[in-house]
Amino acid sequence: MIRKGIQTGAAAVLFAAMLAGCSSNNNNAAPSVSGPASTSAPSASESASASASASGSADASQPAWKTDTSPFTFTQYFYGNWASNYLWKEQFAMELVKKKTGITIDRKLATGSDDDYLNTMIAAGDLPDTIMLDWNNPAVTKLIQNGMVYSIDELIEKYAPEFKSQLDPNMVKYHSVDGKLWYLPNLYETEDRLTSGVPIVPIRPWFIRSDIYQAIGSPKIETTDDLMNALKSAKEKFPDVSPVGLEFFDVAQNGFHGSNSMDYLIYSFSPHLLEEQVKDDQQIVEYPMRNKGFIDAFRYLNQLFRGGLLDSQLLIYKQEQYEEKLYGGQYAVASQFMTNMYTMFNPKIQTALGKDKTYTVLDGLKANGQDPRYPASRLMGWQGFFITKNAKNPERIIKFAEYAWSDEGQLDMRYGTEGETYDMVDGLPKLKDDILNMKLNDNATFNSKYGFDDSTLLWRAGKQWDDAAARDLKESQPEQYDASVLLSKYDYDSYSLGMENLEPDGSSKEGTINTKVKDLWNKTIPKLVMAKSDDEFNSAYDAFVKQINQVGAEKVEKVMYQRHMADLQKKGLK
Amino acid sequence: MSSIPVKRSLTKRIWLQRYLMILTLPAILWMILFNYIPMYGIIIAFQEYTPFKGFIHSDWTGLANFKELFNDPTFRESLSNTFKISVAKLVFGFPAPILLALLLNELVFKRFKRVVQSLTYLPYFVSWVLVVGLMYTLLDPDTGVLAKLLVKLGLIGDETMLMGSAHSFLALVVITEVWKNIGWNSIIYLAAIAGIDPQMYEAAVMDGANRFQRVWHIMLPAIKPTIIILLILSIGGLVNSNFDQMYLMQNSMTQDAANVLSVYSYKMGLVSGRFSYGTAVGLFQSLVAFVLMYLANYSSRKITKESLF
Numbered sequence: 038m039i040r041k042g043i044q045t046g047a048a049a050v051l052f053a054a055m056l057a058g059c060s061s062n063n064n065n066a067a068p069s070v071s072g073p074a075s076t077s078a079p080s081a082s083e084s085a086s087a088s089a090s091a092s093g094s095a096d097a098s099q100p101a102w103k104t105d106t107s108p109f110t111f112t113q114y115f116y117g118n119w120a121s122n123y124l125w126k127e128q129f130a131m132e133l134v135k136k137k138t139g140i141t142i143d144r145k146l147a148t149g150s151d152d153d154y155l156n157t158m159i160a161a162g163d164l165p166d167t168i169m170l171d172w173n174n175p176a177v178t179k180l181i182q183n184g185m186v187y188s189i190d191e192l193i194e195k196y197a198p199e200f201k202s203q204l205d206p207n208m209v210k211y212h213s214v215d216g217k218l219w220y221l222p223n224l225y226e227t228e229d230r231l232t233s234g235v236p237i238v239p240i241r242p243w244f245i246r247s248d249i250y251q252a253i254g255s256p257k258i259e260t261t262d263d264l265m266n267a268l269k270s271a272k273e274k275f276p277d278v279s280p281v282g283l284e285f286f287d288v289a290q291n292g293f294h295g296s297n298s299m300d301y302l303i304y305s306f307s308p309h310l311l312e313e314q315v316k317d318d319q320q321i322v323e324y325p326m327r328n329k330g331f332i333d334a335f336r337y338l339n340q341l342f343r344g345g346l347l348d349s350q351l352l353i354y355k356q357e358q359y360e361e362k363l364y365g366g367q368y369a370v371a372s373q374f375m376t377n378m379y380t381m382f383n384p385k386i387q388t389a390l391g392k393d394k395t396y397t398v399l400d401g402l403k404a405n406g407q408d409p410r411y412p413a414s415r416l417m418g419w420q421g422f423f424i425t426k427n428a429k430n431p432e433r434i435i436k437f438a439e440y441a442w443s444d445e446g447q448l449d450m451r452y453g454t455e456g457e458t459y460d461m462v463d464g465l466p467k468l469k470d471d472i473l474n475m476k477l478n479d480n481a482t483f484n485s486k487y488g489f490d491d492s493t494l495l496w497r498a499g500k501q502w503d504d505a506a507a508r509d510l511k512e513s514q515p516e517q518y519d520a521s522v523l524l525s526k527y528d529y530d531s532y533s534l535g536m537e538n539l540e541p542d543g544s545s546k547e548g549t550i551n552t553k554v555k556d557l558w559n560k561t562i563p564k565l566v567m568a569k570s571d572d573e574f575n576s577a578y579d580a581f582v583k584q585i586n587q588v589g590a591e592k593v594e595k596v597m598y599q600r601h602m603a604d605l606q607k608k609g610l611k
Numbered sequence: 612m613s614s615i616p617v618k619r620s621l622t623k624r625i626w627l628q629r630y631l632m633i634l635t636l637p638a639i640l641w642m643i644l645f646n647y648i649p650m651y652g653i654i655i656a657f658q659e660y661t662p663f664k665g666f667i668h669s670d671w672t673g674l675a676n677f678k679e680l681f682n683d684p685t686f687r688e689s690l691s692n693t694f695k696i697s698v699a700k701l702v703f704g705f706p707a708p709i710l711l712a713l714l715l716n717e718l719v720f721k722r723f724k725r726v727v728q729s730l731t732y733l734p735y736f737v738s739w740v741l742v743v744g745l746m747y748t749l750l751d752p753d754t755g756v757l758a759k760l761l762v763k764l765g766l767i768g769d770e771t772m773l774m775g776s777a778h779s780f781l782a783l784v785v786i787t788e789v790w791k792n793i794g795w796n797s798i799i800y801l802a803a804i805a806g807i808d809p810q811m812y813e814a815a816v817m818d819g820a821n822r823f824q825r826v827w828h829i830m831l832p833a834i835k836p837t838i839i840i841l842l843i844l845s846i847g848g849l850v851n852s853n854f855d856q857m858y859l860m861q862n863s864m865t866q867d868a869a870n871v872l873s874v875y876s877y878k879m880g881l882v883s884g885r886f887s888y889g890t891a892v893g894l895f896q897s898l899v900a901f902v903l904m905y906l907a908n909y910s911s912r913k914i915t916k917e918s919l920f
Binding site: 150152153156157159160161162175176179182183184185286287289348349350352353358543544548549552553556559560562563 | 661665685753772774862863864866867880881883885
């Protein structure tokens with residue numbers, strides 16, 4: 038009798054647990070309406086004082102965001118799974134935004150691949166309140182065409198009309214789709230960016246390990262042949278060190294150059310690549326893989342490989358594996374993002390292995406007697422700030438955007454509070470010395486404590502902070518500043534070429550072909566790099582060209598020409 | 612229950628089994644909720660699905676996705692890769708656990724048997740992410756211990772990139788698959804062997820059968836039904852090459868060999884956001900799996916009188 042009771046009980050419990058599981062799932066599936074209320078509850082008192090002070094100084098001319106500073110949380114997906122620094126914890130910059138506006142951003146990152154995560158959200162129609170997504174990502178068209186996001190202009194008109202005058206009309210013109218602005222792009226730079234601010238280095242520079250460079254007699258490395266000779270002597274003297282290190286290869290992720298490190302070679306071998314791609318007579322923009330100089334850069338890699346100077350492992354390495362070896366100073370010549378080399382790798386190498394093993398930047402390389410040319414357009418924007426139709430309170434969000442866009446919001450995000458975290462020096466903001474030191478020497482602590490530059494993420498162009506950044510770099514990191522100046526002398530303004538965002542929309546017919554072309558090119562790169570002879574290289578290349586012609590590459594090239602014309606038009610150049 | 616010969620009414624039988632029924636109810640609900648209801652989504656394979664319009668209102672395209680599928684060389688490549696890999700896995704991976712079970716069963720020293728059994732099924736619990744990570748480390752031509760050992764043994768040349776070669780890909784896939792699953796899969800055979808009536812062995816010994824004859828004439832026929840059913844199931848799984856393993860083991864040098872149906876479906880559907888096309892690939896895969904399993908079951912019923920359904 039008792040046993041029977043237990044059996045029934047157990048069965049009932051199991052069943053109940055199952056039902057409970059279902060129902061709680063359902064609750065989760067619905068956008069968490071109760072979320073904001075519960076998370077913002079603890080800060081109620083704080084916001085009460087904030088709104089009190091706001092209403093105290095209320096007058097008709099005040100910005101819209103000041104009219105309501107009650108606690109409010111909205112969700113945001115950030116496209117970029119690496120961005121754990123951008124998550125809102127208790128950092129200074131985030132707390133400042135919260136204090137002033139009452140806003141908390143519940144920012145989320147993808148756990149795996151970003152495209153997966155984003156596409157799954159779109160397919161399920163389960164979007165967060167806002168999205169930060171690269172403005173030229175193929176999914177952007179999907180979001181707009183499916184009516185999943187609000188038009189920013191409409192929201193501005195309705196809730197924050199004075200915000201409109203703060204937006205750069207050129208930006209609005211460039212980023213509007215079908216006559217409407219669907220997102221606020223960050224890092225849209227104005228024309229004077231090329232002359233003010235930190236010198237632009239549009240490529241991944243290559244570096245050489247200082248002690249190796251000295252050991253081989255500090256030869257001049259000015260041409261691609263010089264580099265090859267230097268690598269040969271490096272290999273003789275240091276047989277245990279890998280001669281060349283390159284970042285990971287993946288065409289889908291990095292674009293046609295395959296690895297970010299390739300730009301350095303490509304613009305040496307093909308200094309006029311972008312101009313040469315445009316064929317006005319045929320009305321096409323050619324794939325770069327049809328360009329001789331572009332392919333010569335890969336031919337150069339092949340020569341390195343055949344000379345035993347390039348480890349083919351690099352072709353299958355993940356970025357982490359490469360970086361781990363770089364931290365160990367295991368490459369004679371290595372490529373890395375400028376800032377990362379000087380703020381992450383060199384400092385760590387210096388403490389672990391000694392200063393002599395840190396890396397020194399290489400000058401741009403001449404190939405075939407020509408100087409390199411680096412296309413340095415001002416940025417047309419990095420990510421767009423989208424407000425989705427799922428947003429519970431678009432009014433608060435657009436008002437928040439107005440705050441973030443304002444000079445006040447920009448300084449709050451970048452520098453914090455005047456007198457507390459920064460001072461004005463000669464009209465430019467400057468972080469307090471101890472904070473600046475922490476930023477340079479202990480970036481991780483700096484990020485988790487202050488979170489400057491990480492809060493609203495709506496970086497807007499501005500001479501004040503551009504100049505401040507240039508001054509800081511010059512003063513506190515002279516080495517990196519000099520390196521940037523060294524390489525930026527090869528820059529040219531590619532803005533007027535109209536080569537922005539050319540690849541066709543991913544869901545279109547041409548987009549499908551483009552994906553196939555990328556896939557084929559991705560497979561071809563290892564074949565080219567590891568070819569055993571010139572003949573093998575050429576036949577692999579010819580086979581590739583034949584294949585992309587078969588899948589219809591020319592159709593994509595036509596679309597790219599149309600998009601090229603559209604880009605010129607949006608810039609007001611045609 | 613089966614020992615009661617009297618035929619009872621349905622309600623009576625349900626009542627008698629009420630506790631078991633309640634216990635199975637969550638599982639049935641789970642099946643309906645997570646396996647049957649989502650099946651509705653298959654219809655997007657015949658549409659140009661746009662999330663905003665939803666399942667019902669998206670534009671119908673008929674068989675356009677399937678037409679494109681069969682004209683796509685990458686799809687054909689992934690299909691042939693899938694079969695190549697699955698057949699190799701079946702040929703080497705299917706008999707391996709049977710052999711292991713037979714060998715383990717013949718061990719007299721019981722503690723040793725238990726140790727071996729535990730060690731062989733431990734890898735089953737290690738995730739593919741870790742396994743492939745280990746492979747990259749162990750097979751690195753510069754620093755990998757295993758790669759160095761293989762070079763010393765003269766099995767591979769110096770500087771061979773095992774993880775970056777389409778030639779060694781198939782072998783690595785099969786070896787790791789067998790290594791990972793052999794112990795786990797042998798458990799079911801060991802259980803079947805344990806169920807054999809000891810009197811049969813005793814009778815065989817009386818008749819003068821040696822060890823090998825006992826295995827051949829008693830043990831194998833006794834576990835034949837188990838073997839057949841598992842074989843039918845694995846034939847049905849021929850088109851489902853292990854996604855985790857393939858996805859993790861592919862890189863720019865092995866992608867030609869590693870592009871299998873499930874990876875292709877994932878790339879098309881989720882990575883490039885062509886939901887309908889990706890679903891069409893998946894649907895095709897399920898269809899082939901079903902046909903294969905049905906054929907295997909049918910021929911097995913005809914030939915050996917053993918079958919799953």
